Amino acid sequence: MVKYEKLIVEKQPGFVVAVINNPPANALGQPVLRDLNSLLDQCFSDEEVRAIVITGAGEKLFSAGADISEFSAIQDGSTPKISGHDLFLKIENYPKPIIAALQGSAFGGGNELAMSCHLRILSETAKIGLPEVKLGIIPGWGGTQRLPRLIGKTKALEVMITGDPLSAGEALSYGLVNIVVAADKVLDEAKTLAGKLAKGAPIAIREILKAVTQGLNTTIEEGIKLEQGGSAVVFASEDAKEGGMAFFQKRAPQFKGK
Numbered sequence: 001m002v003k004y005e006k007l008i009v010e011k012q013p014g015f016v017v018a019v020i021n022n023p024p025a026n027a028l029g030q031p032v033l034r035d036l037n038s039l040l041d042q043c044f045s046d047e048e049v050r051a052i053v054i055t056g057a058g059e060k061l062f063s064a065g066a067d068i069s070e071f072s073a074i075q076d077g078s079t080p081k082i083s084g085h086d087l088f089l090k091i092e093n094y095p096k097p098i099i100a101a102l103q104g105s106a107f108g109g110g111n112e113l114a115m116s117c118h119l120r121i122l123s124e125t126a127k128i129g130l131p132e133v134k135l136g137i138i139p140g141w142g143g144t145q146r147l148p149r150l151i152g153k154t155k156a157l158e159v160m161i162t163g164d165p166l167s168a169g170e171a172l173s174y175g176l177v178n179i180v181v182a183a184d185k186v187l188d189e190a191k192t193l194a195g196k197l198a199k200g201a202p203i204a205i206r207e208i209l210k211a212v213t214q215g216l217n218t219t220i221e222e223g224i225k226l227e228q229g230g231s232a233v234v235f236a237s238e239d240a241k242e243g244g245m246a247f248f249q250k251r252a253p254q255f256k257g258k
């Protein structure tokens, strides 16, 4: 098992929970990015892992973003070993669902990490935003691209040029998160959802994630070709046969990912 420095990794039946443990702000310094990258590589071909939950340690912050103390190194021209862009694209294109369990507020790169995940559960007392402009910089790990795609240009521009965060209610109403629950219920909710997805058809879920994620970056005609490709893959799978049989036998399907 990989040794993580800044992640607490807990294996559950069918999924894994990764807790970002980098006090005081769960800042996404290089050690955190490195551990998240190792976790994704570790779980990629582990058939027992069908979903991943990422959350933060403590109650206040999921993550306050990139580690501001690392900025001087960047200003001196050094290139970080692990690129936030590469890591977040790996998450966004991951073949298994990744759920951000936002037990606390998410700012800057913390929000950008959450937006690269497929699903987001937010604490009702948390805020979520991109305050980089208040530091005289801009969102630098995909926020300028993902936030408009998730909530629309008008509100996304307001969030980024004012630097003011959204409340949980606003985040839900703008479609930035899937569900808002009490702070102490976020992780339970995420585990329940991950457990449900772990019982789902892994190939079908993989092909849906691929068609939606890649389809949003291309034309409708190209997107339909992606969907057709995914349909061909799933219809050729044992799982599709199992799904049909289970339906007619009025029993729960047992999807093996084959």
Ligand SMILES: C/C=C/C(=O)SCCNC(=O)CCNC(=O)[C@H](O)C(C)(C)COP(=O)(O)OP(=O)(O)OC[C@H]1O[C@@H](n2cnc3c(N)ncnc32)[C@H](O)[C@@H]1OP(=O)(O)O
Pocket: 024, 025, 027, 061, 064, 065, 066, 067, 068, 069, 084, 107, 108, 109, 110, 131, 132, 135, 139, 140, 141
């Ligand atoms: C490509 C990506 C770029 C980015 O993500 S740029 C960073 C974007 N994020 C932000 O701008 C948020 C910065 N943090 C804050 O605004 C505040 O913090 C909070 C609102 C999150 C919390 O405020 P409060 O409750 O007053 O706590 P506190 O005293 O500001 O912070 C507690 C400790 O946490 C450290 N800290 C907070 N955020 C970061 C960070 N992003 N990188 C490194 N350290 C951070 C502070 O310095 C301090 O530390 P000490 O207790 O030793 O004074």
